[in-house]
Each structure stands twice: as C-alpha cells, then as structure tokens.
Amino acid sequence: MRIAGTERGAPFTLFVDGEEMAAFAGETIATAMLADGRAAMRRDRSGAPRGLFCNMGTCSECLVTLRGDGGARRVRACLTPAAPGLRVETGPAA
Amino acid sequence: MIDLAIIGGGPAGQAAAEQAAAAGLSVAVFDEQPRPGGQIARQPPAGFTVPDWLAGRAYAEVRAQLARFEGLGGVAWHGGTAVAGLAAGADGFRLTVVTPDGAERVAARRVLVAAGCYDLPVPLPGWTLPGVMSAGAAQAFVKSQRIVPGGRFVLAGTHPLMLVVAAQIVESGGVVAAVMFDQPLGRCVARALADPLTIVRHAGLFVDAAAARRVLARAGVPVRFGRPLAAVEGSEAVAAARFADGSIMACDRVALCYGFVPQADLPRQAGATVRWQAVAGGWATAHDAWMETDRPGLFVAGETTGVGGAAIALCEGRLAGIGIARSLGRLDDAAAAGLARATRRRHARLSGFARMLAAIADPAEVLARVPPADTILCRCEDVTHAEIDAVLATATAPNAVKLATRCGMGVCQGRMCEGALLRRIAAADGTAPGAAGGFTARFPARLVPIDLLCGLDDVSAEAVAD
Numbered sequence: 001m002r003i004a005g006t007e008r009g010a011p012f013t014l015f016v017d018g019e020e021m022a023a024f025a026g027e028t029i030a031t032a033m034l035a036d037g038r039a040a041m042r043r044d045r046s047g048a049p050r051g052l053f054c055n056m057g058t059c060s061e062c063l064v065t066l067r068g069d070g071g072a073r074r075v076r077a078c079l080t081p082a083a084p085g086l087r088v089e090t091g092p093a094a
Numbered sequence: 095m096i097d098l099a100i101i102g103g104g105p106a107g108q109a110a111a112e113q114a115a116a117a118g119l120s121v122a123v124f125d126e127q128p129r130p131g132g133q134i135a136r137q138p139p140a141g142f143t144v145p146d147w148l149a150g151r152a153y154a155e156v157r158a159q160l161a162r163f164e165g166l167g168g169v170a171w172h173g174g175t176a177v178a179g180l181a182a183g184a185d186g187f188r189l190t191v192v193t194p195d196g197a198e199r200v201a202a203r204r205v206l207v208a209a210g211c212y213d214l215p216v217p218l219p220g221w222t223l224p225g226v227m228s229a230g231a232a233q234a235f236v237k238s239q240r241i242v243p244g245g246r247f248v249l250a251g252t253h254p255l256m257l258v259v260a261a262q263i264v265e266s267g268g269v270v271a272a273v274m275f276d277q278p279l280g281r282c283v284a285r286a287l288a289d290p291l292t293i294v295r296h297a298g299l300f301v302d303a304a305a306a307r308r309v310l311a312r313a314g315v316p317v318r319f320g321r322p323l324a325a326v327e328g329s330e331a332v333a334a335a336r337f338a339d340g341s342i343m344a345c346d347r348v349a350l351c352y353g354f355v356p357q358a359d360l361p362r363q364a365g366a367t368v369r370w371q372a373v374a375g376g377w378a379t380a381h382d383a384w385m386e387t388d389r390p391g392l393f394v395a396g397e398t399t400g401v402g403g404a405a406i407a408l409c410e411g412r413l414a415g416i417g418i419a420r421s422l423g424r425l426d427d428a429a430a431a432g433l434a435r436a437t438r439r440r441h442a443r444l445s446g447f448a449r450m451l452a453a454i455a456d457p458a459e460v461l462a463r464v465p466p467a468d469t470i471l472c473r474c475e476d477v478t479h480a481e482i483d484a485v486l487a488t489a490t491a492p493n494a495v496k497l498a499t500r501c502g503m504g505v506c507q508g509r510m511c512e513g514a515l516l517r518r519i520a521a522a523d524g525t526a527p528g529a530a531g532g533f534t535a536r537f538p539a540r541l542v543p544i545d546l547l548c549g550l551d552d553v554s555a556e557a558v559a560d
Contacts, residue, residue: 003266006240009141026139031239039224039244039331039346045476049330051224052243053473053510055231056133057126057176058212058357060505060541061473073543078231079126079174080194 002035012084017091023082030055030062030077033088041077041090049090052078065089096120096170098418099189099202101177101360104132105156105404106208106396106411108163113415113433117424121169122200124191126540128173132210133230134404135160136238144240152258152302156404178538180205180360182389187364190538190550197546204391204418205364207379208411209357211397214374215510216251216352216460217471217479219325225332229351233259242268244347248335250274250323251351253455254282254303257317259349261306264313271345272316274337276352276460279319285453292446299447322460323348352457354401359507361398362535364389370528371400373456375513377532384417384430385410393418402448409441461517471518472511474504482515486522492532495519505541508533 002008009025016038023032030052033041040049041062052062055078062077067087077088098114100107103125111121123130129137135156138144148157163169172191179190189200213228220226225244229251235243236259246269249256260270275282286293293300310317322338326348335343355376358368366387368377378400385393395414396407413434420430467480477499485498492515495501501515502508512532520527538547 001242001245001268003236003240003242005145006138007143008240009139026141027239031235031241031243034235034243035241041224044222048222049224050222050473051227051331053227053231054212055227055234055243056212057540058506059215059473059510063505063541074541075194076541 014082014084014086014088016088027082028078029064029075029080029082029086029088032082033077038090043091054078065091095186095201095203096122097202097422098122098204098206099124099187099200100206100208101125101180101189102132102208102210102396102398103127103130103171103173104134104208104210104396104407105159106398106407106414107132107206108159109408109411110206110208110393110395110415110418111169112162112166113412114418115166115168117415117419119419119422119424122172122202123169124172124175124177124189126174126176130163130171130173131160132404133234136234138238138240142240148237150302152299155408159408176540176542177360178540178542180207180364180539182364182392186391192538192540192542192546197542197550199550199552203422204393206385206393206395206414206418207360207398208395208407208414209360209398211354211356211376211401212509213350214353214355214376214457215514216350216457217469217514218323218465219469220327220332221350222470222473223326223328223332224330225328225346226326226348226350229253229256229259229349230354232347232349233262236262236266242266245269246271246345247347247349248272248274248343248345249349249351250276250335251353252276252457252460253351253353254451256349256351257303257306257310259351260315261309264309264315270310270313270315271343272318273310274321274323274335275317275319276322277319277456282319282454285456286450288453289446289450292450295443296447322463323350352460353452353455354397355513356397356399356401357509358398359509359535359539361387361392361394363537363539364392366392366394370516370526373452373458374401375461375517375527376401377528383413384420385414386417386421391421401452402445403451406441406444406448409437409444412437413441464521471514472499472501472504474506474510475500477501477511479518482518483522486518490519490523491530492516492519493534496533502533507536507539
C-alpha cells in the first residue's frame with residue numbers, strides 16, 4: 001500500500017513475469033512489486049518462492065532477473081530502481 | 095589519491111566527513127543507497143515530496159547532522175555505489191567500488207568504515223516464506239519508499255524498536271495485528287530498573303517508547319510479552335504466525351526484531367581485529383581512542399564498532415574525523431584533544447543507555463533454542479540445521495563446515511548464517527560463539543556481476559589475495 005500524502009515521481013509501467021505493473025519514478029523494483037501484492041521475488045533450489053528480507057542490500061534474498069536484449073542479469077530488487085519497460089522475472093535464474 | 099574514503103553515509107560517516115572536511119582533507123563518501131542518511135534517516139527518493147518526514151523528536155539530531163552534511167563543500171558523495179573490496183597497500187588503501195555501470199579502484203590515504211548494522215537473523219520454521227522480513231526492512235519502506243509493504247503485520251522479537259516500527263506502520267495507514275515480545279515484561283522492567291540513573295538521563299527516549307505505545311493502544315493493537323514466535327506458516331507466502339503457546343494469528347507479514355549485528359565484511363577483509371559482540375553476536379571491530387583499528391590508517395565508527403545507536407555513532411564519527419585529521423598531520427595532539435573533549439564525555443554518557451537497551455532486548459534465550467532439524471539456517475544455499483549438525487559430528491571449524499555444506503558460500507557472504515552457525519558450533523564443542531573465529535572474509539563484500547569485474551585492469555589482484 002502506497003502511503004497517502006506523499007508526492008511521487010512520474011508514473012510508468014514495467015513488466016513482471018510478462019505482466020504489466022505500475023510504478024512511480026524513484027521507486028525500487030521491490031517497492032513496486034510489494035505495492036502490487038507480489039511478495040515472491042525468486043525461487044530457491046527446491047523451487048519454493050522467496051522474497052525480500054532485509055531491504056538494505058545485505059541479504060540478497062530479493063534477487064530478481066532483469067531480462068535485456070543483451071541477456072539477463074540478477075539484481076537486488078531492494079536497491080535497483082524501477083524503470084519504464086523493464087522486464088523483471090522471478091522464476092529460476094537463466 | 096584522496097585523503098579519506100568513507101564507507102557509509104549514515105550519522106557516523108557524515109559526522110566524520112564534516113570534521114575531516116573542516117580540517118581541509120579531500121573526502122569521498124560511498125553508500126549503496128542513492129542519498130545520504132543511513133538506515134536511521136533513510137531519505138525518500140529525490141523526486142518524492144513527503145510532508146513531516148521523520149518529524150519526531152527522536153530524529154531531530156540525525157536530521158540536523160544530515161542537513162549539515164548535505165551543505166558541506168569539498169565532500170564527494172557517491173550514492174548507489176557498493177564497496178566490494180578493501181585492501182591495505184604500501185601508502186594507503188585500495189577500494190573496489192561498484193555501480194550498476196561498472197567497477198573501479200579508488201586509492202585513499204585513510205579509510206573509515208562506518209557501514210552500520212543489520213537486523214540479527216534468527217532462523218525459525220517458515221522464516222524463508224515470502225512475507226517474512228526484518229523489522230528494519232519494513233521500517234525502511236515506510237521512511238524512504240513510502241509504502242506499507244504488506245496488508246497485516248505481526249511484529250515479533252525482543253527489541254523495543256518493534257513498538258516504534260509498529261506505530262509508524264499504523265500512523266501510515268497500515269494494519270498491525272499484534273506486537274509480540276518474546277521475553278516477559280517483568281524481565282524488561284527488571285533490567286531497566288537495574289540502572290535507574292540511566293533512565294533519568296535518557297528519559298526522553300522512554301517518553302518516545304511510551305508515545306509509540308499510545309499510538310498502538312489508540313489503534314487497538316495488542317502488545318504482548320512472554321510470547322515467543324515458534325513458526326511462520328503458509329505454503330507460497332505467509333498466512334499466519336504460530337506462537338510457543340500454540341496460538342495462531344492470521345497475517346500476511348511477519349517482521350522480526352531481535353536486535354542488530356555490525357556490518358563487518360570490510361574491516362575483516364582488510365585484516366583488522368574483530369571481536370564477537372556480546373548478547374546479539376556479530377563481529378565488532380576493535381579500535382583505539384581515535385577509532386583507528388590495528389590496521390594503521392583504517393578507522394571505524396558507529397555500529398561497525400558494536401551496536402550502540404545513532405547518537406553514539408555520531409560521537410564516534412566525530413572522533414574518527416578528528417583522529418584522521420590528526421593522523422595526517424592536519425591537527426596537532428592538543429588541538430585534536432580539545433576538539434574531541436565534549437564528544438568523549440557525551441559518548442561515555444550514551445554508552446550506559448546503549449548497554450541498558452541491549453540488556454532489555456537480550457535475545458540470548460531465543461538464540462539458545464534449537465529450531466526443528468529441517469529449518470533452513472543458510473538462506474542463500476538452502477542448508478538446514480540437520481545438514482549442519484551432521485557435519486558438526488566430525489568437524490567444527492567454520493570454514494570446514496562451509497566447505498562441507500555450502501553454508502555461508504552464497505551471495506550474502508555469510509552475513510545471514512554465520513552467527514547461527516557459530517552458535518551451533520559453540521553448542522557442539524562447548525566453547526563460546528566466535529571463540530574459534532568465523533568464516534574467512536572474502537572479496538567481494540557485495541554482489542558484483544563478473545563482467546564488471548573483468549573490466550578492471552588489475553582483476554587478478556583478488557585471485558592472488560585469496
């Protein structure tokens with residue numbers, strides 16, 4: 001839930017596992033996902049879903065895969081800004 | 095080569111930068127967050143407007159420090175930048191710094207590690223379900239990104255900060271099902287009353303805690319004591335919290351709050367002496383009266399030296415900044431001592447409160463409980479307690495257990511599992527946690543894409559060092 005009374009940056013959309021998701025400039029990927037009700041950010045070895053734990057770059061539980069034209073990169077969702085058109089994946093790393 | 099590289103833009107790093115800049119040093123500050131503030135004053139993004147941000151009296155001092163820091167000339171701010179490596183060289187230090195776009199080396203005559211702390215991880219069944227997070231994580235979302243990161247929270251732990259986080263969630267329009275202290279209220283009161291003079295000296299902080307409780311009472315949020323969290327339940331995400339008395343509380347978020355441990359990767363990488371922190375564990379870096387470690391030229395301040403809170407961090411940052419200027423010949427001994435005098439007195443006063451808070455929040459009983467065998471201890475590599483215990487029958491050296499099980503070999507570099515493993519080792523061989531050291535600290539301290547590292551012209555240095 002976005003807290004009322006805060007003026008945010010410009011709205012845009014990005015994609016999580018192919019689905020469109022709203023975000024505002026200044027938000028991290030983790031923020032946009034949690035505000036959208038998406039707590040699972042990666043899968044562990046058993047295939048179980050895992051989500052953000054520390055929100056400060058220390059634990060790397062929130063690793064998501066960013067899919068670009070040049071390939072894929074795993075980043076910490078809590079530190080990485082959301083950006084228009086970004087393609088985020090939460091499945092097993094490629 | 096710059097005079098001073100500071101790792102961490104929180105109160106300690108800011109205060110040190112202010113002192114060092116005043117003495118004419120060239121200063122660069124590195125932090126993974128885009129803006130200065132640290133976790134205590136984690137700022138909203140530059141494009142956000144937040145009315146009455148951290149308006150409470152508890153934040154007045156760190157906000158004033160932040161305003162002074164942001165007004166400083168001659169200090170280079172490097173936000174969004176991780177420091178992955180720290181190595182001592184012939185005439186200074188070499189840092190490996192990483193941004194999303196690349197990695198580079200930075201040379202500095204002096205280095206201050208003011209890297210703060212993180213929430214003490216406590217393994218328990220279900221703690222890897224999406225929706226379980228540290229209380230610090232939830233609080234940072236409210237302070238900075240301005241979301242309540244869930245629908246219905248249970249806060250569980252031993253640390254009184256839970257009251258503040260719960261109140262901030264409620265005041266932001268979120269829902270808190272309950273605040274559940276592991277320890278009985280009587281123990282908290284007894285430990286506070288053991289040092290009545292400290293209560294009087296720091297009465298304002300108790301008033302803040304009381305204000306948080308009033309917010310929770312008005313919202314009808316129960317605050318219970320003597321209610322250990324036994325497990326988090328759910329299949330794909332958190333569905334409920336289960337307590338030791340068998341009661342179950344429906345929720346979609348559980349925020350854990352058992353205390354804090356220092357970020358120690360970089361001092362350990364550089365070979366500075368660290369000591370196992372009493373009570374909550376973790377490695378506190380040893381230092382002298384000017385905050386210099388036993389690696390000449392490497393200084394530490396704030397939670398890196400042992401968790402004590404933002405006010406102590408401010409004092410230590412000031413002392414480090416003065417000490418660094420002194421060590422570079424910019425201040426003589428008398429001038430440095432004069433500048434430091436009032437700060438030293440204040441530090442001594444504040445230390446009593448930090449000790450009392452640590453005694454109230456003491457997680458020793460929680461940490462002594464052995465979770466079920468299938469509970470994950472190492473979150474990165476999915477290593478369970480049973481797998482650890484099987485190896486402990488034949489080997490108890492931390493690095494040996496790491497090699498045999500992969501515990502501590504993952505992307506968090508052992509930050510989430512080392513304490514829990516060292517406590518298991520201590521229980522197995524009858525020693526104190528940390529007595530036999532911990533994992534060997536390795537480059538990189540933070541996740542770095544390998545193609546960025548390959549861009550460095552002396553990339554083989556890490557391979558040689560390891």
